Amino acid sequence: MDMKVKGSKELLTEVTDAGLCTLCGACAGGCPYLVSYKGRIVLLDSCTLSEGQCYQYCPRTYTDMDVISQRVFGTPYSGDELGTTKEVLMARSTDGHIKERAQYGGTVTTLLSLALEEGLIDGAILTKMSDDKTPSAFLARSREEMLKCAGSNYMACPVLQALNGIPKDSEQRLAVVAMPCQVLALSKMREEPPQNRVNIGNVKLVVGLFCTWALSPDGFHQFLKENLDLPQVTKFDIPPPPANIFEAYTPSGKISFPLDEIRKFVMPACACCLDMTSEFADISVGSVEGIEGWNTVIIRTDVGAQLIEMAKEKGKLEVDILPPENLAHLKEASLLKKKRALQEIITRSGDRNNLLYVGLQQSIIDRLLA
């Protein structure tokens, strides 16, 4: 497998043009050439560098999972359904104000807010929806600003472009709330820190979100615009199966769309993603199927464990065990995503030995393909 760092030209041919770009934003804004715009990575001018950070940190250029896992956890990549975990539990905020605005249990906003209060971070890079529900990256520096970013719209957002835009000499300690692909990119950045303008050392906390797929911010937003009065929408949701719908909350009630109608806007890259639970984050957060108002929380690192502990101690989070059937179901779903993604990758590459960006031990591959 080719581990060589290449340039922007190869990034575009091997990732963007190949339908592997997740719009994570890792390649964008770090140089004057690549930017993200309306759901695309755009090359503004030709860059002649044969090696670029754009290629290096892309979560869809070749990634040796063992190297990343070693960097984050000090162990090789396990290949377990949920990755390396310390503890899997469920949690919800004790703050009514947060719960009111949160997608599920308000755990992410609560943790960020706590980290800010305790002086662990100076701000968090989040996804904010504009009035017309266009997602964009946003550096929130206060609890109020964090609250404004609560909730999901299921669209891909190049959050890491915002990180790349923060000056190197900025001493701000940051949290990043990221999708699995973005968490992987951040891990690649931590493994080989950027040499020019980005100071990855400023990132003190990575909160990963669960993700099965993301929607194209261009096509799907267009769809929403055609079907909804967007400024009126207060929340989007995909209720757990078997609902099979996408819901928009408006003052006049919920408006539902069949999920099959939505699926056509899924980023083509998402089918090749093996990671549902942000396996390299400090803490991963998702919903709990069948238990409304709670989050599934996976604690993965010491940083993550300390923060959860602090939240518990200070009464910011209410924590409970995740029912075994939920844990089993989560593992099943995560494994299924891995298997499907690997099959899709092989279909695309046309070669069982060419897994595109995925660098896994053969034993894990064999297990997943079995």
Add this chain to the structure above:
Amino acid sequence: MSGVGIDAPGSTQLFIGNEAIARGALEAGIGLASAYPGTPSTEIMESLISVAKEKNFYAEWSINEKVALEVAAGASFAGIRAITSMKQNGVNVVFDFLANIVMSGIGAGLILVSCDDPSAISSSNEQDTRHIAKWLDIPLLEPGTFQEAKDMTKWAFDLAEELNSICMIRSVTRIAHARGNVTLGELPKKEQKAHFDSICPVVPTLPKFIPYPSAWLHSQLHAKLDKARELFESSPFNWYTGPEEAELLLITCGSCWLYSLEAVNALKLESKVGILKLGTIWPLPQKLIETHLGKSQKILMVEEIDPFLEGSIKELVADLPPDSPHPRFYGKHSGHINAYGELNPDMVIEAIAKIMGLAYQPRDPEYSKKAEEVPITYMPPRIMTFCPGCPHRAAFWAIKNALRLDGRDGFVTGDIGCYSMAIGPAGFFQERTMYCMGAGAGVANGLGKLGQFGFNQPVLAVCGDSTFFHATIPALINGIYNQSNFTLIILDNNATAMTGFQPHPGTGVTGMGETTRAVDMEALCHSLGVQVEVCDPFDLENTTATLLKALAQDGGPRVVIMRRECELVRARRDKKPLYKVHVDPDKCLGEACGCDRLCTRVFGCQGMVWDSESGKANIDETICTSCGVCADICPQGAIIREAV
């Protein structure tokens, strides 16, 4: 400006050809001069306009060449001598009116000067306007010296009045812009009175100044040409030098006469090769030419651009009686002289040497090699580019970024102006079509109607502010009327910059320097019911955003005016830079930045240099105009822009 108005008959002045033509017009007693600027013709009007008040005549920069000639015709119709000057492309703009006025005849002397640009050094095309005179039956003169440029122009007015026909003078770059001695004549002192007399002397019930009855007038026109031919037979502007019987006869005109003279002299062939220099180009002095045709069995035609004399003289020969001399012709058809580009003495030498079987080496090969190496070794490589501080660079930067972001393979259609350089690296290769003035918008009209064929590439048409007035307004109105989908970008730098900052209807100043009512282009566009956005191209972010908004729209055209004064105009007036700009060497990361030298490699302003010693970017203070735009493109914020 030069001393074109100096009242010292008999004295000798050093004039460029354009000044000599202007002086000729002054000696002819013009009352009106009009022009649209265009290289290499511009200095004719600039010379005239500089003395217009003092010499008590009217001069103007007109909106375009057609209107300029119509303005001049108005004066002629009221008995006032008038001249209008333009570059070769301008004659195309004038063509329709020209084809009509030639039928009707004129009042007082009316002269059109066309300055052709062989090699298209400053033009969108290379074109020989002599054909237009022949095509339309217009008497045509072409000066071969600076003195002639003055004398011919003066005489052209007498000729025009004697023939009752507009007359043309054709000049070329090396006459227009080269400099030589001109001995001055008298400047007329008499008062002029304008009066429009419309009674047709032939049919009193008809107006005088109409091209009707056309067929009859056409026959009269041919009679005028016959008369012109008679006059030209004895014109002092045609002459022969050389032996009575020559081994080779050169027939030439204009600047090529000088090249011919030099070539014959260099080859020391004065006793063997004759030169017939013609100054009256159309109609040709038939008898004079026939006389000289007998001087040699070999004739070489030396002229720039098209084989005009060559073809016309061959036509004459075809009509000669069978016992007349039928020499062999050499020139463009035989391949001895290029039918494109400028000529020079070496080319003429080569042609003569080939015909006469001479071995001629213009210079020692070793010397030639060295001479070729010198510029490569000692001259820094330069591309055709915008001046430092030019708003167009910023405008095309924003255009490029907007089109890339838009991502639908949009492109720019354009025309001729400073911004034509956007066909190359100066404007990031954005301008993808470039034709005559106004053509960018016209072509965009057609592209913008191709939706039914699956065409969805955004079309941006660019024009300059002067070009907007000159020829773009009809294309914009057509687009509105026919609802063509394109964005018109007016690069408004408040000057006709390419030709030397002449004012235009939008500037609020007349050619003679008087304050006038500026035509408000936004208000004009608004009145047409079209959406207009105005932005400052130096504000790259806002300009890009404005363009993206325009690109996202469908339906009829929308207008984006990118307004920022030409830096040369601003700097001349304000005499101080906009900002203080420098590179902070601590902030510039050089090759380690990962920016791949965006500032010097891509943005490419000549005011920025890559310092190979420090491995960092730097400002070339001798060239930089401190516009400060580069501060916004540096991803590292290493270019510092401070208030002055």
